[in-house]
Amino acid sequence: MALRTWDPFGDIAALQRDMGELVNRTLGPAGVRDGGTALVPPIDAYRTEDAVVIHMELPGFTTDDVEIEVQDGVLTVSGQRARTADVDEEAWLRRERAVGEFTRSFTLPEGVDPQQIRADFAHGLLELRIPHPEERKPHRISIQPGSEQTAVGAGS
16 A cells, blocks of 8 residues: 555645535626626645745735634635725626635644644735644653562462
8 A cells, every 4th residue: 555645735635626616607707696796815835945925915905914823723814805995886887806714724734832833924825824734753662670579470
């Protein structure tokens, strides 16, 4: 039996793709019924020697529009973008820019210190740096010399 290295981000991407296809078949290509588009910021994720780096595209957002939290080992990025133009519904010719709320969540490996996660935001790109957890080393317990006890035999 061949061992396969688990790639959580690859599995998440495949699940997200499959769910997107299911939503598109159910609700239509935009994923919503009102003719707009669903807001799902795309990400790229990769590993470095010391961290997992996630880049999330958030064009038109400011730092005030985005919230990042860690709770119970899950990092969640959420935000909201409202329509920028106050236009009558009948006047629209085309709407392709996604609006509304979004939430993206990532399960953190056990042992990651949330205080060490770094978030930088510039030019519509959010970069999250999630440091690898410290290696868990076994703690060896030494046996101290003590008084020897004599084993009691079955015949005594």
